[in-house]
Amino acid sequence: MYRVKEAFYTLQGEGAQAGRAAVFCRFSKCNLWTGREKDRATAVCDFCDTDFVGTDGQNGGRFETAEALAEHVRRLWPENAGGAPYVVCTGGEPLLQLDELLIAAFHAAGFEVGVETNGTLPAPAGIDWLCVSPKADAAVVIAECDELKLVYPQPLAPPERFQDIRARHYFLSPMASPSAPEHGDDPVKMSNTRRATDYCLAHPRWRLTLQMHKIIGID
Ligand SMILES: C[S@@+](CC[C@H](N)C(=O)[O-])C[C@H]1O[C@@H](n2cnc3c(N)ncnc32)[C@H](O)[C@@H]1O
Protein backbone atom coordinates (compact mmCIF):
# COMPACT_ATOMS: atom_id res chain seq x y z
CA MET A 1 0.00 0.00 0.00
CA TYR A 2 1.36 3.42 -1.00
CA ARG A 3 0.03 6.55 0.68
CA VAL A 4 0.16 9.75 -1.36
CA LYS A 5 -0.76 13.20 -0.01
CA GLU A 6 -1.07 14.82 -3.43
CA ALA A 7 0.11 14.53 -7.04
CA PHE A 8 0.30 17.33 -9.59
CA TYR A 9 1.87 18.32 -12.87
CA THR A 10 4.17 21.35 -12.68
CA LEU A 11 7.72 22.54 -13.33
CA GLN A 12 10.49 21.37 -11.05
CA GLY A 13 11.34 24.54 -9.15
CA GLU A 14 14.66 23.63 -7.57
CA GLY A 15 18.12 22.30 -8.32
CA ALA A 16 19.74 21.24 -11.57
CA GLN A 17 16.42 20.05 -13.08
CA ALA A 18 14.70 23.40 -12.41
CA GLY A 19 12.37 24.34 -15.21
CA ARG A 20 11.67 20.76 -16.27
CA ALA A 21 8.06 19.58 -16.46
CA ALA A 22 7.35 16.82 -13.96
CA VAL A 23 4.58 15.05 -12.13
CA PHE A 24 5.19 15.53 -8.41
CA CYS A 25 4.15 12.57 -6.31
CA ARG A 26 4.11 13.68 -2.68
CA PHE A 27 4.15 10.71 -0.33
CA SER A 28 2.57 10.96 3.11
CA LYS A 29 4.63 10.80 6.32
CA CYS A 30 8.18 11.74 7.30
CA ASN A 31 10.69 10.24 9.72
CA LEU A 32 11.94 13.66 10.91
CA TRP A 33 8.63 15.36 11.78
CA THR A 34 5.05 14.22 12.41
CA GLY A 35 3.80 17.06 10.23
CA ARG A 36 1.76 18.44 13.13
CA GLU A 37 2.45 22.04 14.18
CA LYS A 38 2.34 21.09 17.87
CA ASP A 39 5.39 18.86 17.29
CA ARG A 40 7.38 21.26 15.12
CA ALA A 41 9.53 22.78 17.89
CA THR A 42 10.74 19.36 19.04
CA ALA A 43 11.14 17.82 15.57
CA VAL A 44 14.56 16.96 14.11
CA CYS A 45 13.52 18.94 11.03
CA ASP A 46 11.73 22.07 12.26
CA PHE A 47 11.52 24.30 9.16
CA CYS A 48 9.49 22.18 6.75
CA ASP A 49 7.34 24.22 4.37
CA THR A 50 5.11 21.32 3.30
CA ASP A 51 1.86 19.62 4.39
CA PHE A 52 2.37 15.89 3.96
CA VAL A 53 -0.16 14.57 6.48
CA GLY A 54 -2.83 12.19 5.22
CA THR A 55 -3.96 11.44 1.67
CA ASP A 56 -6.50 14.24 1.20
CA GLY A 57 -4.64 16.59 -1.18
CA GLN A 58 -5.23 17.03 -4.93
CA ASN A 59 -5.04 13.62 -6.63
CA GLY A 60 -4.00 12.08 -3.32
CA GLY A 61 -5.03 8.65 -2.14
CA ARG A 62 -4.06 5.12 -1.12
CA PHE A 63 -2.80 2.82 -3.83
CA GLU A 64 -2.81 -0.95 -3.35
CA THR A 65 -0.19 -1.72 -6.00
CA ALA A 66 2.80 -0.11 -7.68
CA GLU A 67 1.02 -0.42 -11.04
CA ALA A 68 -2.03 1.46 -9.74
CA LEU A 69 0.10 4.37 -8.51
CA ALA A 70 2.17 4.45 -11.72
CA GLU A 71 -1.02 4.54 -13.78
CA HIS A 72 -2.39 7.35 -11.58
CA VAL A 73 0.80 9.37 -12.22
CA ARG A 74 0.75 8.56 -15.95
CA ARG A 75 -2.72 10.10 -16.27
CA LEU A 76 -1.32 13.40 -14.98
CA TRP A 77 1.25 13.59 -17.80
CA PRO A 78 -0.09 15.33 -20.96
CA GLU A 79 -0.76 12.93 -23.82
CA ASN A 80 1.34 13.05 -26.99
CA ALA A 81 3.20 16.11 -25.70
CA GLY A 82 6.70 14.82 -26.44
CA GLY A 83 9.62 15.19 -24.05
CA ALA A 84 10.72 12.63 -21.50
CA PRO A 85 8.02 11.95 -18.90
CA TYR A 86 9.42 12.69 -15.45
CA VAL A 87 8.05 11.91 -12.00
CA VAL A 88 9.53 13.50 -8.87
CA CYS A 89 8.92 11.44 -5.75
CA THR A 90 8.85 13.74 -2.74
CA GLY A 91 6.94 14.08 0.48
CA GLY A 92 7.13 13.79 3.34
CA GLU A 93 10.00 11.38 3.08
CA PRO A 94 9.58 9.31 -0.10
CA LEU A 95 12.16 6.68 0.86
CA LEU A 96 9.81 5.45 3.60
CA GLN A 97 7.65 4.06 0.76
CA LEU A 98 9.41 4.12 -2.61
CA ASP A 99 10.67 0.62 -3.45
CA GLU A 100 12.14 -1.13 -6.48
CA LEU A 101 8.70 -2.40 -7.50
CA LEU A 102 7.34 1.14 -7.78
CA ILE A 103 10.45 2.37 -9.62
CA ALA A 104 10.01 -0.50 -12.09
CA ALA A 105 6.33 0.41 -12.53
CA PHE A 106 7.19 4.07 -13.21
CA HIS A 107 9.81 2.97 -15.74
CA ALA A 108 7.31 0.63 -17.40
CA ALA A 109 4.92 3.60 -17.68
CA GLY A 110 7.65 5.51 -19.53
CA PHE A 111 8.86 7.76 -16.70
CA GLU A 112 12.27 8.80 -15.51
CA VAL A 113 12.23 8.78 -11.72
CA GLY A 114 13.53 11.64 -9.60
CA VAL A 115 13.62 11.59 -5.80
CA GLU A 116 13.84 14.35 -3.18
CA THR A 117 15.07 12.84 0.08
CA ASN A 118 16.47 13.91 3.43
CA GLY A 119 19.18 11.25 2.96
CA THR A 120 18.60 9.39 6.22
CA LEU A 121 17.31 6.18 4.60
CA PRO A 122 18.95 3.95 1.99
CA ALA A 123 17.80 4.52 -1.58
CA PRO A 124 16.46 1.62 -3.68
CA ALA A 125 18.24 0.86 -6.97
CA GLY A 126 17.05 2.34 -10.25
CA ILE A 127 16.49 6.01 -9.35
CA ASP A 128 17.39 8.23 -12.31
CA TRP A 129 17.92 11.49 -10.40
CA LEU A 130 18.63 11.53 -6.68
CA CYS A 131 18.54 14.77 -4.72
CA VAL A 132 19.72 14.62 -1.09
CA SER A 133 18.79 17.48 1.24
CA PRO A 134 20.33 16.95 4.72
CA LYS A 135 18.48 18.04 7.84
CA ALA A 136 19.97 19.30 11.11
CA ASP A 137 22.00 16.61 12.92
CA ALA A 138 20.23 13.68 11.24
CA ALA A 139 22.85 11.23 9.93
CA VAL A 140 23.03 11.02 6.15
CA VAL A 141 23.44 7.41 4.99
CA ILE A 142 23.56 8.09 1.24
CA ALA A 143 27.17 8.49 0.10
CA GLU A 144 26.55 9.40 -3.54
CA CYS A 145 23.80 11.30 -5.33
CA ASP A 146 23.15 13.47 -8.36
CA GLU A 147 22.67 16.65 -6.37
CA LEU A 148 23.16 17.69 -2.81
CA LYS A 149 20.71 20.49 -2.06
CA LEU A 150 21.28 21.92 1.37
CA VAL A 151 18.76 24.30 2.91
CA TYR A 152 20.78 27.20 4.31
CA PRO A 153 21.47 28.28 6.96
CA GLN A 154 21.05 25.37 9.38
CA PRO A 155 23.14 25.73 12.57
CA LEU A 156 23.42 21.93 12.88
CA ALA A 157 24.10 21.32 9.18
CA PRO A 158 26.85 23.60 7.88
CA PRO A 159 27.91 22.94 4.24
CA GLU A 160 31.38 21.79 5.34
CA ARG A 161 29.83 18.67 6.91
CA PHE A 162 28.76 17.35 3.51
CA GLN A 163 31.87 17.87 1.37
CA ASP A 164 32.51 14.11 1.34
CA ILE A 165 29.15 13.15 -0.10
CA ARG A 166 29.83 12.59 -3.79
CA ALA A 167 27.50 14.63 -5.99
CA ARG A 168 27.42 16.08 -9.47
CA HIS A 169 26.07 19.36 -8.09
CA TYR A 170 26.27 21.11 -4.74
CA PHE A 171 23.47 23.61 -4.12
CA LEU A 172 22.49 25.92 -1.29
CA SER A 173 18.77 26.65 -1.10
CA PRO A 174 17.85 29.63 1.12
CA MET A 175 15.58 28.61 3.98
CA ALA A 176 12.08 30.01 3.56
CA SER A 177 9.90 30.76 6.54
CA PRO A 178 7.46 27.87 6.94
CA SER A 179 4.78 30.35 7.98
CA ALA A 180 5.23 32.76 5.06
CA PRO A 181 2.36 32.94 2.57
CA GLU A 182 2.98 30.39 -0.19
CA HIS A 183 3.50 32.95 -2.93
CA GLY A 184 3.92 36.12 -0.91
CA ASP A 185 6.49 38.20 0.97
CA ASP A 186 9.07 36.36 3.05
CA PRO A 187 11.64 38.69 4.67
CA VAL A 188 13.33 35.73 6.41
CA LYS A 189 13.92 34.10 3.04
CA MET A 190 15.29 37.36 1.64
CA SER A 191 17.85 37.58 4.42
CA ASN A 192 18.76 33.88 4.06
CA THR A 193 19.18 34.38 0.31
CA ARG A 194 21.76 37.09 0.96
CA ARG A 195 23.62 34.80 3.38
CA ALA A 196 23.54 31.87 0.93
CA THR A 197 24.78 34.17 -1.83
CA ASP A 198 27.71 35.27 0.31
CA TYR A 199 28.56 31.64 1.10
CA CYS A 200 28.57 30.69 -2.60
CA LEU A 201 30.75 33.69 -3.44
CA ALA A 202 33.26 32.60 -0.80
CA HIS A 203 33.00 28.85 -1.65
CA PRO A 204 32.49 28.52 -5.42
CA ARG A 205 31.96 24.77 -5.25
CA TRP A 206 28.47 25.62 -4.01
CA ARG A 207 25.80 27.12 -6.26
CA LEU A 208 22.69 29.03 -5.31
CA THR A 209 19.29 27.53 -6.15
CA LEU A 210 15.98 29.33 -5.52
CA GLN A 211 12.51 27.88 -5.05
CA MET A 212 11.43 29.16 -8.46
CA HIS A 213 7.86 27.84 -8.10
CA LYS A 214 7.28 30.17 -5.14
CA ILE A 215 8.62 33.14 -7.10
CA ILE A 216 6.41 32.55 -10.15
CA GLY A 217 3.41 31.30 -8.18
CA ILE A 218 2.94 27.74 -9.38
CA ASP A 219 2.61 24.48 -7.41
C1 LIG B 1 9.34 19.01 1.79
S1 LIG B 1 10.86 18.23 1.34
C2 LIG B 1 10.36 16.54 1.00
C3 LIG B 1 11.50 15.62 0.61
C4 LIG B 1 12.43 15.19 1.74
N1 LIG B 1 11.76 14.89 2.96
C5 LIG B 1 13.49 16.24 1.98
O1 LIG B 1 13.48 16.86 3.04
O2 LIG B 1 14.33 16.43 1.08
C6 LIG B 1 11.19 18.86 -0.32
C7 LIG B 1 12.28 19.91 -0.44
O3 LIG B 1 11.85 21.09 0.23
C8 LIG B 1 12.95 21.61 0.96
N2 LIG B 1 12.44 22.45 2.02
C9 LIG B 1 11.61 22.10 3.03
N3 LIG B 1 11.33 23.15 3.82
C10 LIG B 1 11.99 24.21 3.29
C11 LIG B 1 12.10 25.58 3.65
N4 LIG B 1 11.48 26.07 4.74
N5 LIG B 1 12.86 26.38 2.88
C12 LIG B 1 13.49 25.89 1.78
N6 LIG B 1 13.44 24.61 1.40
C13 LIG B 1 12.69 23.77 2.13
C14 LIG B 1 13.63 20.35 1.44
O4 LIG B 1 14.95 20.58 1.89
C15 LIG B 1 13.59 19.49 0.21
O5 LIG B 1 14.67 19.79 -0.64
Ligand SMILES: Nc1nc2[nH]cc(C(=O)O)c2c(=O)[nH]1
Ligand atom coordinates in the same frame (compact mmCIF):
# COMPACT_ATOMS: atom_id res chain seq x y z
N1 LIG C 1 7.43 23.22 -8.41
C1 LIG C 1 7.88 22.55 -7.35
N2 LIG C 1 9.18 22.15 -7.34
C2 LIG C 1 9.60 21.45 -6.26
N3 LIG C 1 10.83 20.92 -6.06
C3 LIG C 1 10.83 20.22 -4.91
C4 LIG C 1 9.57 20.31 -4.33
C5 LIG C 1 9.17 19.52 -3.16
O1 LIG C 1 8.28 19.92 -2.39
O2 LIG C 1 9.75 18.44 -3.00
C6 LIG C 1 8.78 21.11 -5.18
C7 LIG C 1 7.41 21.56 -5.19
O3 LIG C 1 6.63 21.37 -4.27
N4 LIG C 1 7.04 22.27 -6.30
Ligand code: SF4
Ligand atom coordinates in the same frame (compact mmCIF):
# COMPACT_ATOMS: atom_id res chain seq x y z
S1 SF4 D 1 12.66 15.92 6.14
FE1 SF4 D 1 11.63 16.82 4.34
S2 SF4 D 1 9.44 16.29 4.56
FE2 SF4 D 1 10.45 15.78 6.50
S3 SF4 D 1 10.00 17.53 7.75
FE3 SF4 D 1 12.01 17.92 6.79
S4 SF4 D 1 11.63 18.99 4.85
FE4 SF4 D 1 9.67 18.19 5.60
Ligand SMILES: [Mg+2]
Ligand atom coordinates in the same frame (compact mmCIF):
# COMPACT_ATOMS: atom_id res chain seq x y z
MG1 LIG E 1 7.96 22.03 -1.95
